[in-house]
Amino acid sequence: MELDATQQAEFVSQIANHQAALHAYIISLMPGMDGVDDVLQETNLVLWEKRRTFEPGSNFRAWACAIARFRVMGHRRKLGKLGLQLFDDDLAEQLAMECEAEPEELTNRLRALESCLGRLPEKERALIDFRYFSDSHLDEYAAICGRPADSLRVSLFRIRAALKKCITGELALYRSRS
Amino acid sequence: MNQRKLEHYLQELFDGRLEGQACEHLQQTLRDDPAAREAYREYLHLYHALEFRAKGVDLLNVVPMEKVVDRRQRRAISIAGLAAVAVLVVGALAMTLIATHTPQPTLAVKTAPGTEISISHAHTGEDAPEGLVLEPGSRLKVNKGTVELEFASGVRGIVRGPADLTLQRQDLLDLTNGTVWFEVPKKAVGFMVNTPDLTLTDLGTEFGIISEPNFLDEVHVFHGEVEVSNRNGLKKTERLEAGQARFAEPAGHWRETPARRDHFLDELPSKEIKPAVILTEDSSGSQLAYANDASASDLLHGLTPVTTGWNLKNNAHPKELTDGIHGARYEQFPGDAVQGAWTTVGATAEYYLGTGPTGRGFDITSIHSIADWNGAGFGNQAWTVEVKPVGADYHILHTVKYHPLCADLHSGGATKVGLTDKSGVLASGIESIKFTASHVAGSVDNAFVWRELDVFGVPTEQPDR
Numbered sequence: 001m002e003l004d005a006t007q008q009a010e011f012v013s014q015i016a017n018h019q020a021a022l023h024a025y026i027i028s029l030m031p032g033m034d035g036v037d038d039v040l041q042e043t044n045l046v047l048w049e050k051r052r053t054f055e056p057g058s059n060f061r062a063w064a065c066a067i068a069r070f071r072v073m074g075h076r077r078k079l080g081k082l083g084l085q086l087f088d089d090d091l092a093e094q095l096a097m098e099c100e101a102e103p104e105e106l107t108n109r110l111r112a113l114e115s116c117l118g119r120l121p122e123k124e125r126a127l128i129d130f131r132y133f134s135d136s137h138l139d140e141y142a143a144i145c146g147r148p149a150d151s152l153r154v155s156l157f158r159i160r161a162a163l164k165k166c167i168t169g170e171l172a173l174y175r176s177r178s
Numbered sequence: 179m180n181q182r183k184l185e186h187y188l189q190e191l192f193d194g195r196l197e198g199q200a201c202e203h204l205q206q207t208l209r210d211d212p213a214a215r216e217a218y219r220e221y222l223h224l225y226h227a228l229e230f231r232a233k234g235v236d237l238l239n240v241v242p243m244e245k246v247v248d249r250r251q252r253r254a255i256s257i258a259g260l261a262a263v264a265v266l267v268v269g270a271l272a273m274t275l276i277a278t279h280t281p282q283p284t285l286a287v288k289t290a291p292g293t294e295i296s297i298s299h300a301h302t303g304e305d306a307p308e309g310l311v312l313e314p315g316s317r318l319k320v321n322k323g324t325v326e327l328e329f330a331s332g333v334r335g336i337v338r339g340p341a342d343l344t345l346q347r348q349d350l351l352d353l354t355n356g357t358v359w360f361e362v363p364k365k366a367v368g369f370m371v372n373t374p375d376l377t378l379t380d381l382g383t384e385f386g387i388i389s390e391p392n393f394l395d396e397v398h399v400f401h402g403e404v405e406v407s408n409r410n411g412l413k414k415t416e417r418l419e420a421g422q423a424r425f426a427e428p429a430g431h432w433r434e435t436p437a438r439r440d441h442f443l444d445e446l447p448s449k450e451i452k453p454a455v456i457l458t459e460d461s462s463g464s465q466l467a468y469a470n471d472a473s474a475s476d477l478l479h480g481l482t483p484v485t486t487g488w489n490l491k492n493n494a495h496p497k498e499l500t501d502g503i504h505g506a507r508y509e510q511f512p513g514d515a516v517q518g519a520w521t522t523v524g525a526t527a528e529y530y531l532g533t534g535p536t537g538r539g540f541d542i543t544s545i546h547s548i549a550d551w552n553g554a555g556f557g558n559q560a561w562t563v564e565v566k567p568v569g570a571d572y573h574i575l576h577t578v579k580y581h582p583l584c585a586d587l588h589s590g591g592a593t594k595v596g597l598t599d600k601s602g603v604l605a606s607g608i609e610s611i612k613f614t615a616s617h618v619a620g621s622v623d624n625a626f627v628w629r630e631l632d633v634f635g636v637p638t639e640q641p642d643r
Contacts, residue, residue: 019230020226020230023226023229023230024222024223024226024230027192027222027225027226027229028222031191031192031222031225032190032191032192032193032194032195032196033194034194036229085197085198085201087201087205088205091205091208091209094215095208095215095218095219095222098215098219099218099219099222099223101223106223106226106227109223109226109227110227110230110231113224113227113228113231114231118332118363118364118365119363119364121364122364122365125365128228132228132229132231132232133232156189157185157186157189160189160221160224161185161189163224163228164220164221164224167220167223167224167227168220
């Protein structure tokens, strides 16, 4: 039976509210692989198609992640056939399970990231912005700023390690205030 | 695998660059070591956050219309229904992502309990911002209480009411009234605040501004540097460093004043702060109107204070603050031309009361202050009183700013200020009390002539057993 307008709106809201959790879950099953956004799109569409099978009041995240998992496994099989080296399925699933996070934690992590990015020196912030906001290759940025690409990768390694540490500290601070 | 190597492998993995033996090695480590899996979780969420943040806008297209149409054709699903759904999904996602990723208005406002505010906007109707937010052109009035400002640029501010401010641009705030503390991150360097008396440009720092009607605006710098330009007269510009404070003289110069962090709050109080001090203010155009009000029986009478910074010309002296004698007109007694204490901005007088007969200090019940002169605004008064409980540190009890008298040369007069408390006790268990002169508008060097300072109280009682 089709959902009424209110139920549809609530369902769409659920999908929207779980985008970050789904994105994180999909990455956890296919770390470093291309196509995360495609899988997320497909998952959203399937969620809508199956909207009538979702039981209101049950765990939306668990239901959505189960659907995402099937999409990811299909994607992994395709990549496997292309000869790409992948984590084995058991380990990938174990990691995905241990990496699950409530939307609140993901929101806090995004908030902490903003705070930590704000503390980066200008050059480091520019490198992060290029890496994540630009579609261009790191070699292009190396040419622009006159540094070897390998040197930029080392910098990125160091910056991300610093961000990880900073975020951990920020999260601890949020916990102590709550 | 050591931690550095593990982190290197994890970053290579999430960058899609980990292959061969290294990939196998990492898999084995993750199978065996829970700590390694915890590091994996941290990096996973870091990569997720970086990418999700960067792609926030693109992710609005999570259900592209062409895919919807493709699937509709293959599965014969109702065109109208699914297309509408796609729009609905995209629309809702757009709203959510805007709320979570570009949620930040130019300036968001939070209030402490008991705060009363009003917000008005330059735009009205559908274009008006909703909620506790300010966009350029919006005005915030704080009738009472405390407000936190969170700029999208990362600037934070705590406003103590009453206050009145208008957001002109993301990086420019007009403050016409209020006491505000600001913290400016490096990325927001260049943030500016205008008050009626000054323009401040931040150079990456933490600072406070006090702006009040009929008072000279102040800047206090706690970290980093700011540049301040006086908007009046000579319009002098000065760069201030941490620990420095200035007020803006009407002629356009800057004058030193002690930097006081405790005039400002750097976070919202968790409960309503109800002012308990009752302030009474009287003034008169007659210079000697309160000549009989000096007390020779208060707690300070006869005490010798530790003093700094007073003007001792013409026989003026801070000892006359507590001698119980108001003092005569100028030059009425040869050899003692000024029978009062002549302030400079920042001059202090600190009195040690002792621990008293009970060993627990004194309960301060009231404070009375008289200033007067024959003209030039010297009869106004501005000062801060701090108290030190037995075995503890000083804290500000109250700040007085009373400027009813005209500052022209021949307009003499007197002011009298009294402080009491609703509870009957201003401060309990006090062993020392300190007064710091502030600045009055219009007088020479912003000074005033302080005739008498009386502090009343009783020994603090022993606790009931």
